[in-house]
Amino acid sequence: MVPLSHYLLLSAILFVIGVVGVLTRRNAIVVFMGIEIMLNAVNISLVGFDKYFNNHDGQIFSFMVICVAAAEVSVGLAIVISMYRNKPTINLDEFNIMKW
Amino acid sequence: MELLIFYPLAFLCVVMALCVILGKTPVNSAISLIGMMLALAGIFAHMHAHFIAILQVIIYAGAIMVLFMFVIMLLNLKSDDTAAKVRDNNTSLVVVAAVLGVIILYIITDAILGANMESPQNLSETFGTVAMVGEILFTKFVLPFEVASVLLLTAMVGTVVLAKSKVD
Amino acid sequence: MLLKLAWLVPLFPLIGSIINGFFGLKIGKKMVGYVACGSVGLSFLTTVLVFIGLVQLPPESRIFEQVLFDWISVGTFVAEFGFQIDPLSIVMMFVVTGVGFLIHVFSIGYMQEEYSFYRFFAYLNLFMFAMLLLVMGNNFLLMFIGWEGVGCCSYFLIGYYFHKKSACDAATKAFIVNRVGDFAFLLAVMYIFNIFGSIDYTTVFQAAPEKLIFSDETVNIICFLLFIGATGKSAQIPLYTWLPDAMEGPTPVSALIHAATMVTAGVFLVVRCNPLFNMAPDIMLLIAFVGGGTAIFAATIGMTQFDIKRVLAYSTVSQIGYMFLACGVGAYTAAIFHLVTHAFFKACLFLGSGSVIHGINGEQDMRKMGGLKKHMPITYKTFLISTLAIAGIPFFSGFFSKDEVLYHSLMDGNIVLWGMGISAALLTAFYMFRLVFMTFHGESRVDENVHPHESPPIMTIPLVVLAGLATAGGLLGLPLIHGWHLLHNWLEPVIHFDLANVLEHSKEMMHHAGRHAPSWDHLLVPKEHNFWGEIALMLFSVVVALTGIASAYICYIKKPDLPEKMTKGQWGYDLVKNKWMVDEIYDETIVKPMVKGSFFLWKECDAKGVDGVANGIAQVIGWCSKQARVYQSGFVRNYALFIVIGFTSLLIIAFF
Numbered sequence: 001m002v003p004l005s006h007y008l009l010l011s012a013i014l015f016v017i018g019v020v021g022v023l024t025r026r027n028a029i030v031v032f033m034g035i036e037i038m039l040n041a042v043n044i045s046l047v048g049f050d051k052y053f054n055n056h057d058g059q060i061f062s063f064m065v066i067c068v069a070a071a072e073v074s075v076g077l078a079i080v081i082s083m084y085r086n087k088p089t090i091n092l093d094e095f096n097i098m099k100w
Numbered sequence: 101m102e103l104l105i106f107y108p109l110a111f112l113c114v115v116m117a118l119c120v121i122l123g124k125t126p127v128n129s130a131i132s133l134i135g136m137m138l139a140l141a142g143i144f145a146h147m148h149a150h151f152i153a154i155l156q157v158i159i160y161a162g163a164i165m166v167l168f169m170f171v172i173m174l175l176n177l178k179s180d181d182t183a184a185k186v187r188d189n190n191t192s193l194v195v196v197a198a199v200l201g202v203i204i205l206y207i208i209t210d211a212i213l214g215a216n217m218e219s220p221q222n223l224s225e226t227f228g229t230v231a232m233v234g235e236i237l238f239t240k241f242v243l244p245f246e247v248a249s250v251l252l253l254t255a256m257v258g259t260v261v262l263a264k265s266k267v268d
Numbered sequence: 269m270l271l272k273l274a275w276l277v278p279l280f281p282l283i284g285s286i287i288n289g290f291f292g293l294k295i296g297k298k299m300v301g302y303v304a305c306g307s308v309g310l311s312f313l314t315t316v317l318v319f320i321g322l323v324q325l326p327p328e329s330r331i332f333e334q335v336l337f338d339w340i341s342v343g344t345f346v347a348e349f350g351f352q353i354d355p356l357s358i359v360m361m362f363v364v365t366g367v368g369f370l371i372h373v374f375s376i377g378y379m380q381e382e383y384s385f386y387r388f389f390a391y392l393n394l395f396m397f398a399m400l401l402l403v404m405g406n407n408f409l410l411m412f413i414g415w416e417g418v419g420c421c422s423y424f425l426i427g428y429y430f431h432k433k434s435a436c437d438a439a440t441k442a443f444i445v446n447r448v449g450d451f452a453f454l455l456a457v458m459y460i461f462n463i464f465g466s467i468d469y470t471t472v473f474q475a476a477p478e479k480l481i482f483s484d485e486t487v488n489i490i491c492f493l494l495f496i497g498a499t500g501k502s503a504q505i506p507l508y509t510w511l512p513d514a515m516e517g518p519t520p521v522s523a524l525i526h527a528a529t530m531v532t533a534g535v536f537l538v539v540r541c542n543p544l545f546n547m548a549p550d551i552m553l554l555i556a557f558v559g560g561g562t563a564i565f566a567a568t569i570g571m572t573q574f575d576i577k578r579v580l581a582y583s584t585v586s587q588i589g590y591m592f593l594a595c596g597v598g599a600y601t602a603a604i605f606h607l608v609t610h611a612f613f614k615a616c617l618f619l620g621s622g623s624v625i626h627g628i629n630g631e632q633d634m635r636k637m638g639g640l641k642k643h644m645p646i647t648y649k650t651f652l653i654s655t656l657a658i659a660g661i662p663f664f665s666g667f668f669s670k671d672e673v674l675y676h677s678l679m680d681g682n683i684v685l686w687g688m689g690i691s692a693a694l695l696t697a698f699y700m701f702r703l704v705f706m707t708f709h710g711e712s713r714v715d716e717n718v719h720p721h722e723s724p725p726i727m728t729i730p731l732v733v734l735a736g737l738a739t740a741g742g743l744l745g746l747p748l749i750h751g752w753h754l755l756h757n758w759l760e761p762v763i764h765f766d767l768a769n770v771l772e773h774s775k776e777m778m779h780h781a782g783r784h785a786p787s788w789d790h791l792l793v794p795k796e797h798n799f800w801g802e803i804a805l806m807l808f809s810v811v812v813a814l815t816g817i818a819s820a821y822i823c824y825i826k827k828p829d830l831p832e833k834m835t836k837g838q839w840g841y842d843l844v845k846n847k848w849m850v851d852e853i854y855d856e857t858i859v860k861p862m863v864k865g866s867f868f869l870w871k872e873c874d875a876k877g878v879d880g881v882a883n884g885i886a887q888v889i890g891w892c893s894k895q896a897r898v899y900q901s902g903f904v905r906n907y908a909l910f911i912v913i914g915f916t917s918l919l920i921i922a923f924f
Contacts (some may be wrong), residue, residue, distance in 0.1 A: 030120075030121070056233060068191075
């Protein structure tokens, strides 16, 4: 039996990796991938708890997370394409005209 | 015994995730991400959550990552701008982010290991099967299901509007 | 019954004022005149009816209170809006409405060519209302409302010709100087409330022997503050400087307000509060000396002025000094008697001067008048009658009243007070006849293109009536005939004072407080009426008056160049002509430091201090914002970083 703490620890590590990825990278698409890593980490945690409690609610939630991730990725990438049309770069540091 | 399968898969997940954020080109990051998702699907299957595992492969690795690849190819990026267009030294930000990450990890680990999680339930036979999940999905959680479909419709419309080239 | 009509007396002028004020332009000059005079006339008739009702009451209980409503009712403090009709207030009501009516009629003729005719009458009626409130009120607060109201109307009317800066300045000066007196008055009322718990006349005056100790500091302070208020309104030293400047207003205003009614409000106050003043003999002495001093002081200035209205203004100040002299020695009847006769002859004098000014097209300087008696016979005759009255020639009213004042000042006061009074009488006779001789006799020094003419009947009839009253007014107080003194018997219930009772109470109170009561027995010795003394004094004052007239005759008819020779180059004459430089002294010592102080407060405290604090806070906030807006860098990654930092902090706080 794999103890629950292992699943939760894996989830935490993946989540932190995702956060660092979002903060560190300059490419917009790679930042998106960091967000996807975070969502997957949450999925592991949800299903882990399901296994522990012999329940199905976490899996349904996980299903919804995947669904939302799909929607979000499509809209986000559409935005990236629009960004690329304005300025032919997707370096996030270039988009800073909303400063004070 | 189960741990023996779990550890390699978990190790693979972590390594792939690190490759995502350390990759030089976007394509490298994308491929690593696909690898991480497949490893994750393996973990799901190991956990007897068959439906989620299949969903992970089909939707995440199959559709979403393909979309990522489309966009990367469409934008035709030459390279990631680590070499050129350096705003400042990125190191300070990396250090701060790493420190924050370590702090968060430490706190969460502290919380996890300090908790008492010793008595799991016995798994039922139909845990995680498609039939079981589908039954619950259509009876207990039918409203979120319908709302999710509306959400997907909205996202689709939004994407088309945003990505259309301006017709004057 | 008839006394219940009392509330109508102030109501008629108020309605007249409202009608004239709001609809004056629409209803035309004639209607305005009818409304104004009609309302005052109705007031006078109602006063007569109320008087008949009052006479029917027995003498001991001739007080009628009519409370309209409770104006302020807070806890135990109740201030009613009510009228008290007693012998004193009826006398004042008669003077106010009667003389007021005649002056209103005169004004219709005098102000005929002025613009905003209706405004004048609206203000004049409003003044009548306020003055009637003052004399009819049954508590100090209502009197104070009337007090302030007459001050306010005085401001309006003095500044009637508001296009002239001098008129506006004079109005402001009158109001501000009055304010100083009003402040003292208000302090006195508050002190009275503190001690007595009520401000009703009846309550206060009945409780006075029990609550106040004879000649103690409390009653001295109250009476002193009341007297300061009276000096403000009645133009005595030190607050008289506004009255000569108030002559900038139209002449009927000077006649009504500054001769007959408003300036006598102070005397009315002292007589009304005589139970309090009788218990403060030191303050009474002060009042007598201030009154006497003012009488001489103003008379000296009056001798040197050339503006006809200024002379009459200083004469008013001087005569009111007489009234205060009488109050100060305890002769309240004499004070009221002189008040009544003064109202008659002074109003006649002012209206007469108005008629003269009207006849020579607005010229007020006496050096440009002369020989007018053949052009204006009626004005001349009435003016002469009133001047004889004021100078104290026998059988005119002024003789009787002035004589009574002088008699009491010698018998009840001391020889110094009598000396002040008789000197002022000499000077009065002199300068009043100087006025008559310079204006009406001698050669005409009038400008060539001015044709002096007599005034129309609407102006001369009031003059005749007033002159008649000035002659016959003496009947109110014929001396020597035992039992004939009408006014004294009439006012007896109001000024009756039981000194023995008061002294008893005071001795008890002082014993309770453990203090030693001084010996007051000498005050209880009754005074006998000295018959031959009075005859002697009368003869002496007649001689003095004739001396004054004779000197005026010599100086201005026989040898007109004598005044020039006597006064040329004399520093004393110049000092007196400049009103003893009192205005300048006040300016330097009081006004300028105050203006400097206000300027300092404005520049330093307000502009720099308060504004600085307000602006400074804004600047501090601006500075803080400037430091904080650095964080809005525009880089999305920075925002994400801050989110994560916040999340980490929350985790740290939650888990440690």
